[in-house]
Structure formats: structure tokens, C-alpha cells
Amino acid sequence: MNIRFWGDSALLVEVQDFRAARQLREMLLALAFTGIRELVPGYRSLLIEADPLTVDLAELARRLPQLTQQSMLLPAPRQQEIEVIYDGEDLEAVARATGLAVQEVIRRHAAAHYTVAFLGFAPGFPYLVGLDTTLRVPRLKTPRTRVPAGSVAIAGEFTGIYPQATPGGWRLLGHTDTCLFNPAQAPPALLAPGDRVRFRVRA
Amino acid sequence: MITLLEPGLFTSVQDGGRTGYSHLGVPRAGAADLLSLSHANLLVGNTPHAAALEMTLAGPDLRFEADTVMALAGGSVEARLDGAPVAMYQSVAVRAGQILRCGTVQTGMRCYLAVAGGIRSAQVLGSASTDTLAGLGPAALQAGAQLPIQAAALQQGFYLRSPPVFTDSVAMRVILGPHQDHFTPQALQIFLAAAFRVRADSDRSGLRLGGPSVARQIDDELDSQGMLTGAVQVPADGQPIVLLPNHGATGGYPVIAAVISADVPYLGQLRPGTRVRFHTVTRAQALDALAAEQQKWRVALTSADPGLLEARALMMLAKAHPALRAAQLQRGPVRVRMRRGP
Structure with missing residues (x-):
């Protein structure tokens, strides 16, 4: 674990993997610290944002x-x-x-067992790990100005799904009609960090 | 109800934003300048982050459909209510049918219009904020938009002593990191010595700065990780981006420095062309500055009766409106006239 102070109001905790980030997040939620504003998991990190006049971040960093x-x-x-x-x-x-x-690209992409590492980039956008290593390709040099909503895409070690139409640089393999983000529902995102995901091919 | 007659350049409903959803990739959004939003709200008796109008560079024209109390705070405007100049930073009683023309924002970038009770727009994930990046909340306002408000009358009002002044050359206090190890020592020196300019392609998600290149010594991007308003990101081209509240919840550019909490709200008032310098402070200094800032605004909010508010308005208008030639205020038998030389 490597802890970096971020400005006057946050700690960036770098951990081994997304599981450790999730574990730490659940731990801090369970402790229900007052003054903590956001706990944002990344691929190998957890960002802890707090009211710096309520939370002693140096003390928190020592206890983590x-x-x-x-x-x-x-x-x-x-x-x-x-x-x-x-x-x-x-x-x-x-x-x-x-x-x-x-x-074969389709077969390998659909055969894998995925796990949601974290959500980011856009509301409800899941970063899924578990991609077949032979399918690792870099993102586009020049991103598309508009990727349609529901696009299933890959980049590097991740596969992801665009919940909304946005600009994007991932390689598009297909699309889903499943709604990934609906702000009228609780929770608004279909997927949460830690979820296991399988893709089923529809002809 | 408020009816928007002319929307201005970019006018939207903003509040404190969507908190507690960043782990789902939802941007905080909310007012670009939370301090000015708070000022406008407190001056009409609201909670600090109630929903209000955020106007950008060119303000809207609007009609009040009910008697209420309003206040303007933030970037300075030469607003007129049925043609009469309106002072900023104080409660102003308005009557149904009156038309407010906000005009252009003269200093700063954004001005906030709050009304007593707040704007009662539909909420998405706990906020009425317009988030154009994620497409959440209502779109930016168009002519004809109708905003529900609560009717209110002015018994006791407020004004703010020594309100903030926004200039076109600013020094922002920062704490280096968390990724200063991604930059060459020369790049860190350049970052702290240079004057950058706010570019025209800045928006509510970030201030894009132009200036000398801040070179990275590690070319790779980071793993995607959580981001914060006030983070100074540096993409591969070496031109920093300072994140504003509508930034994405996660990002992958290294963060050379973080603007301290006391200075973050002022970022929302930097207009294109503004010169920006950065200098470092310690964490202890940053926390002292934040506590001092909060205390300063707590004591600056002053309650006042309508007579005092009228007198203050006249004084403020005489000082602040360079274009103002004449003004007249009347309350009962008392009439105050003001005239400036050519």
C-alpha cells in the first residue's frame, strides 16, 4: 500500500489490485467516518476525499x-x-x-469470465477484467467523436460497455440493448465493482 | 415561477451537485463556483447549496411571475430590474411581472441568481444540476423555460460585506502532487514559474491552460483513478488542465498539483485570457487558509432592513457601475438621486 497526499483534502491510496481497493472502500464505509465525502475506487487505487477541517488526513493515513x-x-x-x-x-x-x-475474436470475447474492476469515464461505464490475453489491442489513436450507447468495446486489458453515446477510443466489437445506467432506478448503475459478468451471443 | 425570455450564453440550474455517486462514474457537477452559489443563496435565506441559476459571460433576461426575493453573486453584472440598476451581493425584493436583464458578466466568468426558497427543478440523483458532460439533469436553459419557485416577501434581508473581486490575473495556491514524480525537475520549476493563460476551449469540466510545456518524464498514462476538482492534470502535450466540478469521476493523466480547497471556488471565475500562476503552500497553510476563508464569509454576511439595503444598493451602484450615469431610489417620502459626471 502506498499512500499519496492529494492537495489538502484527499488521500490517494495505491493498492495491489481492484479487489484490495474494493475491500478498503467497504471497510471505510463500514466504519462510517464523519467528514468523508467520496470514496472513488480506481483500477489499483482508492481516492478518499474528506472535509479537511473535520478529518485529520495525516492521522487517517497512519491508521490505514x-x-x-x-x-x-x-x-x-x-x-x-x-x-x-x-x-x-x-x-x-x-x-x-x-x-x-x-x-474466433467473437468466440474468445464471449467465452471469458469477467469481473467489474471499477466504474468510471462516464456514469455506469464498467471496466471489466478477464479479457482473453490474445485480444489485447491498443485504443484508437484518434478517438471517435461519438460511440453509440450500448457499444461493447475493448482496449488494453479491459472490456467495457458505453452506457451513453459519448466520444470514445475503444475498439467496438458489438452492442447490447441492456440498459446500464438509469438515474431513475436505485442503484442507478446496473453493474457494481466486484460483479461477475458473462456475455451471451445473440445472433 | 420564473420565465426565461433570453437564455444568455450558457445559463443552467446548478446546486451543490451529485455527491456520493462518483464510484458509479457520475461526475459531481454542480456550480462551477460553489462560494458564489453559497453567497447568492445565503443572501435570500436559503441553504448554501440550494438550486440557483448559473449564468456564463452573457446573462439571461427573465421575468418573475411571483413576488419573491432575489440576490446576485459572483462575476459582476450590470443587471437591471425593469430598467433600474440592481446591486449585487444583497437581498432584493421583486414583484410579479418585473423583468430582470442581467447583461454581460464584466469581471469573472459566472454570476449566480438565487431566489428565496430556491429553484424547484426536478432532481436527478439528488441534484438539479445540468451536467452536459454526462448528460444528466436538464439541458442548458432555452428561451421560454419556466422555473418553479416559491413565493416570498422581504422582511429582513442580508448583504455581504467586502465581496470577492475577480481579476484577470490570479495566483492560485497549490500543493504539489500526487504525481509529481511523473515530471522532470525542470517541468516542476516551469510549472511554478510560468504564467499560463486560460484558453477559450475551457468549460465546466476544466480550465485548459496555454503556456510553456510542462514535460513529463514518464510517458505512460496512469491507471484510471478517481479525480478531484482543482487537480492540475498534464496530458502528453504538456498543457495543464485544471479540473472544474463537471470533470469526469475518473481520469488517467498525471496530476502535478492540487489547488487548495480555499482557492478551488475561484477557479470557476477564471475567464478565457486570464493569467494564472501557481505557487506552493504547505498542507498546514492550506488548512489555515480554508478555516480563515470560511470564518471571513461567516462574519461578512450581515442582516439589514430594507432601508439600509436601499442605501447600500445606491452606494454600491455608484462605485461598481462604470456605465451608470444616473440612478434614483424611492421609499415612501424619501427619494435618493445619484448622478455621475460625464
Whole structure:
């Protein structure tokens, strides 16, 4: 664990992986500290934002390592299945870049077991890990100005789903009609960090 | 109800934003300058982060459809109510049917109009904020928009002593890091020595700065991680971006420094062309500055009766409106006239 002070009001806690980030977040939520404003998990970090006049961040930073010594039972991960139509604009390009047939790209992408590492970039956008290592391709050099809502895409070690139409640089493999973010629902995001995800191919 | 007659350049409903959802990728959004939002609200008896109008560079024209109390705070405007100049930073009683023309923002970038009871717009995830980045909340306001408000009358009002002054050259206090190790020592020196300019492509998600390149010594981006308003990010081109409240919840550019909490609200008032310098303070100094700032505004809010508010308005208008030639105030038998030379 490496703790970086961020300005006067936050700590950036760098941890081993997204599981440790989630563990630390659940721990801090359970302790219900007053004055903590946001706990934002990243891929290998947790950002702790607090009211600096209420929370002594230096003291919190000293206590964090011992807090993580204690084990904490996390709720069992939820299983989610998402139906995908593999009709993405970048299927051919990904096939060329990986030396695989288009059908094989689809097969490998749909066969993997994914876990939601964290959400970010846009409301409800999940960063899923578990991508077949042969499917790792860099993001586009020049991002698209508009990626359609529901696009299922890959970049580096992640696969993700665009909940809304936004600019984006990931490679598009397909799309889903499943709604990933609805602010009228509680919780508003379909997926949460820790969820297990499988894709089901729809012809 | 308030009816928007002319929307201005970019007018939206803003409040304290969406807190507690950043782990789902939801931007905080809310007012770009939370201090001025608080000032406007406190002057009409609201809670600090009640929903109000945020206007940008060119303010709206609007009509009040009910008697209420309003206040303007933030970037300075030469607003007129049925043609009569309106003082900023105090409660102003308005009657149904009166038309407020806000005019252009003369100093600073954004001005806030609060009304007693707040604007009763629909909330999304606990906030009425317009978030154009994530597409949450209502769109920016168009002509004809109707904003529900609560009717109110002015018994006792407020004014703010020594309100903030926004200039076109500012020094922002920062604490280096958390990713200062991504930058060369020369880049850190350049960052702290240079004057940057706010570029025209800045928006509510961030101030894009132009100036000497702040070179990174690690070329890779970071793992995606949580971001904060006031973070000074540096993309590969070396031109810093200072995050404003509508920034994305996570990001991947290294953060060379963080603007201290006491100075963060003022970032929302930096207009394109403003010169910005950064200098470092310690964490202890930053916390002292924040406590002092909060105390300063607590004691600056002063209650006043309508007569005192009218007198203050005249004094303020005479000082602040360079274009103002004449003003007249009347209350009962007392009439005050003011005239400036050519």
C-alpha cells in the first residue's frame, strides 16, 4: 500500500489490485467516518476525499495500513449476464491486429469470465477484467467523436460497455440493448465493482 | 415561477451537485463556483447549496411571475430590474411581472441568481444540476423555460460585506502532487514559474491552460483513478488542465498539483485570457487558509432592513457601475438621486 497526499483534502491510496481497493472502500464505509465525502475506487487505487477541517488526513493515513490488516467479509459477487450482438465496426480491424478470424475474436470475447474492476469515464461505464490475453489491442489513436450507447468495446486489458453515446477510443466489437445506467432506478448503475459478468451471443 | 425570455450564453440550474455517486462514474457537477452559489443563496435565506441559476459571460433576461426575493453573486453584472440598476451581493425584493436583464458578466466568468426558497427543478440523483458532460439533469436553459419557485416577501434581508473581486490575473495556491514524480525537475520549476493563460476551449469540466510545456518524464498514462476538482492534470502535450466540478469521476493523466480547497471556488471565475500562476503552500497553510476563508464569509454576511439595503444598493451602484450615469431610489417620502459626471 502506498499512500499519496492529494492537495489538502484527499488521500490517494495505491493498492495491489481492484479487489484490495474494493475491500478498503467497504471497510471505510463500514466504519462510517464523519467528514468523508467520496470514496472513488480506481483500477489499483482508492481516492478518499474528506472535509479537511473535520478529518485529520495525516492521522487517517497512519491508521490505514492497520485497517487493511483486518479481514472483512465482502458480500458475495453478483452474477450478471449481458446479451451482446457482435456487429461492431472494429471487428475486422481487431481480427487483423490479433491474427484471429472474426468468429474466433467473437468466440474468445464471449467465452471469458469477467469481473467489474471499477466504474468510471462516464456514469455506469464498467471496466471489466478477464479479457482473453490474445485480444489485447491498443485504443484508437484518434478517438471517435461519438460511440453509440450500448457499444461493447475493448482496449488494453479491459472490456467495457458505453452506457451513453459519448466520444470514445475503444475498439467496438458489438452492442447490447441492456440498459446500464438509469438515474431513475436505485442503484442507478446496473453493474457494481466486484460483479461477475458473462456475455451471451445473440445472433 | 420564473420565465426565461433570453437564455444568455450558457445559463443552467446548478446546486451543490451529485455527491456520493462518483464510484458509479457520475461526475459531481454542480456550480462551477460553489462560494458564489453559497453567497447568492445565503443572501435570500436559503441553504448554501440550494438550486440557483448559473449564468456564463452573457446573462439571461427573465421575468418573475411571483413576488419573491432575489440576490446576485459572483462575476459582476450590470443587471437591471425593469430598467433600474440592481446591486449585487444583497437581498432584493421583486414583484410579479418585473423583468430582470442581467447583461454581460464584466469581471469573472459566472454570476449566480438565487431566489428565496430556491429553484424547484426536478432532481436527478439528488441534484438539479445540468451536467452536459454526462448528460444528466436538464439541458442548458432555452428561451421560454419556466422555473418553479416559491413565493416570498422581504422582511429582513442580508448583504455581504467586502465581496470577492475577480481579476484577470490570479495566483492560485497549490500543493504539489500526487504525481509529481511523473515530471522532470525542470517541468516542476516551469510549472511554478510560468504564467499560463486560460484558453477559450475551457468549460465546466476544466480550465485548459496555454503556456510553456510542462514535460513529463514518464510517458505512460496512469491507471484510471478517481479525480478531484482543482487537480492540475498534464496530458502528453504538456498543457495543464485544471479540473472544474463537471470533470469526469475518473481520469488517467498525471496530476502535478492540487489547488487548495480555499482557492478551488475561484477557479470557476477564471475567464478565457486570464493569467494564472501557481505557487506552493504547505498542507498546514492550506488548512489555515480554508478555516480563515470560511470564518471571513461567516462574519461578512450581515442582516439589514430594507432601508439600509436601499442605501447600500445606491452606494454600491455608484462605485461598481462604470456605465451608470444616473440612478434614483424611492421609499415612501424619501427619494435618493445619484448622478455621475460625464
